[in-house]
Amino acid sequence: MVKHVELARRNKQFTLTSWQTQNGWRPVSMARADDVYFWDANGKRYLDWSSQLVNVNIGHNNQQVIEAIQAQAAKLTYAMPSLATEPRARLGELLAEITPDGLTKSFFTLGGADAIENAMKIARLVTGRQKILTRYRAYHGGTFGAMSAGGDPRRLANEPGVPWIVRLHDPYAYRSPLYDGRTRDEGDQALIDQMAETIEYEGADNIAAVLLEGYSGTSGIIQGEEVYWRGVQQLCDQYGLLLIIDEVMSGYGRTGKWFGVNHYPWVKPDIIVMAKGLTSGYVPLGAVVVSEQIAAHFEENVLWAGLTYSAHALACAAAIANIQVYRQQDLIERSAKMGQVLRAGLVALAEKHPSVGDIRGTGLHQVIELVKNRDSREPFSPFNQPMTEPMQKVAALLLANGMSTFVKWNWIFCTPPLIINEAQIEEGLSIIDKALMLADAYTEG
Numbered sequence: 001m002v003k004h005v006e007l008a009r010r011n012k013q014f015t016l017t018s019w020q021t022q023n024g025w026r027p028v029s030m031a032r033a034d035d036v037y038f039w040d041a042n043g044k045r046y047l048d049w050s051s052q053l054v055n056v057n058i059g060h061n062n063q064q065v066i067e068a069i070q071a072q073a074a075k076l077t078y079a080m081p082s083l084a085t086e087p088r089a090r091l092g093e094l095l096a097e098i099t100p101d102g103l104t105k106s107f108f109t110l111g112g113a114d115a116i117e118n119a120m121k122i123a124r125l126v127t128g129r130q131k132i133l134t135r136y137r138a139y140h141g142g143t144f145g146a147m148s149a150g151g152d153p154r155r156l157a158n159e160p161g162v163p164w165i166v167r168l169h170d171p172y173a174y175r176s177p178l179y180d181g182r183t184r185d186e187g188d189q190a191l192i193d194q195m196a197e198t199i200e201y202e203g204a205d206n207i208a209a210v211l212l213e214g215y216s217g218t219s220g221i222i223q224g225e226e227v228y229w230r231g232v233q234q235l236c237d238q239y240g241l242l243l244i245i246d247e248v249m250s251g252y253g254r255t256g257k258w259f260g261v262n263h264y265p266w267v268k269p270d271i272i273v274m275a276k277g278l279t280s281g282y283v284p285l286g287a288v289v290v291s292e293q294i295a296a297h298f299e300e301n302v303l304w305a306g307l308t309y310s311a312h313a314l315a316c317a318a319a320i321a322n323i324q325v326y327r328q329q330d331l332i333e334r335s336a337k338m339g340q341v342l343r344a345g346l347v348a349l350a351e352k353h354p355s356v357g358d359i360r361g362t363g364l365h366q367v368i369e370l371v372k373n374r375d376s377r378e379p380f381s382p383f384n385q386p387m388t389e390p391m392q393k394v395a396a397l398l399l400a401n402g403m404s405t406f407v408k409w410n411w412i413f414c415t416p417p418l419i420i421n422e423a424q425i426e427e428g429l430s431i432i433d434k435a436l437m438l439a440d441a442y443t444e445g
């Protein structure tokens with residue numbers, strides 16, 4: 001045990017971790033990784049059921065990507081962003097190809113949060129308007145503006161945040177009172193009606209853009225359906241608001257399409273923000289991809305944005321190689337197919353375990369919501385509260401049985417790498433099965 005314990009001790013002694021007290025940090029170590037697994041410093045194997053931070057979409061230790069990074073490093077590692085490079089040009093071309101029609105030019109960042117910052121800045125520069133509409137149940141990153149834009153309660157530590165964010169309520173059909181006594185479609189419509197009211201109250205002339213995740217992620221995979229998305233597009237058209245779609249988590253095959261928003265072909269984003277699966281974490285990179293009209297605006301107007309590491313050559317090379325891997329291995333289709341296998345397994349678990357209240361998501365982007373009581377829907381751990389005993393035990397058992405994933409409040413996230421096969425999905429489901437058995441003991445009624 002000494003190897004792992006010693007590594008954790010040195011990490012804790014000399015470095016700070018995120019989103020928790022330092023005392024509460026009990027890190028698992030990670031010494032090497034391959035395919036959908038990683039190993040700690042003692043050699044214990046974990047099934048990576050979350051693709052780390054839902055970013056290692058192509059899986060670990062992909063030789064094609066590693067060799068592309070090595071080849072780029074041997075040629076050119078860094079050029080300042082005002083210079084032209086081959087990997088930057090090629091990646092720009094590829095992003096124009098794979099993003100929805102009309103999106104033509106990319107601005108490169110280091111990750112998701114700074115891409116969100118720049119997308120909001122671009123929307124405000126282009127429109128000359130100030131406000132951005134976002135959702136309460138959303139996460140857009142940990143920098144100051146992005147943290148304000150996200151409604152995720154982590155932002156409460158950052159209040160009042162930037163003053164020009166206005167938050168909308170969410171299509172949380174399982175819990176929102178707006179859906180009580182209504183069909184799913186009626187609830188979605190009620191939410192859109194409320195959004196129209198908000199736009200009127202805030203003054204459409206003050207609103208630059210609506211910012212939404214293409215497919216909701218870390219806030220609980222809370223997704224509106226067709227009525228919702230048609231309504232959003234219609235309101236953007238009616239009031240002349242730009243639509244920024246955050247695909248940081250939902251992009252790159254996560255939901256069985258290239259981008260979450262591809263599930264709604266009538267939605268026309270003006271800006272798409274991406275990171276995570278763009279490079280699957282092999283090198284940090286984010287991008288803001290804008291429409292032809294927005295790009296045209298900056299032909300004559302200064303783009304007041306810049307980063308020393310924008311369009312880093314190694315990161316661009318990693319992204320190009322990733323896109324080749326997605327294409328060559330048909331990973332987008334594979335996610336849709338394996339997603340059905342995963343979903344069927346989760347439905348079977350829900351039938352067996354009274355602690356399962358809801359299952360949401362699509363593709364390899366699913367979440368299980370655990371409840372004390374299926375009728376009252378009382379969660380095991382309430383929103384924004386420390387995890388209660390049953391959820392702590394569930395999390396500990398998953399880990400002990402060799403599964404690494406997110407357990408947050410009363411949710412277990414199921415977002416494995418897109419290369420996962422049926423046997424590995426079975427392996428994951430059987431670990432979750434045991435944890436749910438433990439949770440069942442805490443149910444009532």
Ligand SMILES: Cc1ncc(COP(=O)(O)O)c(C=O)c1O
Nearest residue numbers: 111112113139140141248249275
């Ligand atoms: C939807 C979404 N947007 C933005 C971000 C922020 O990305 P990053 O952590 O790379 O800054 C995240 C991170 O989880 C995310 O899920």
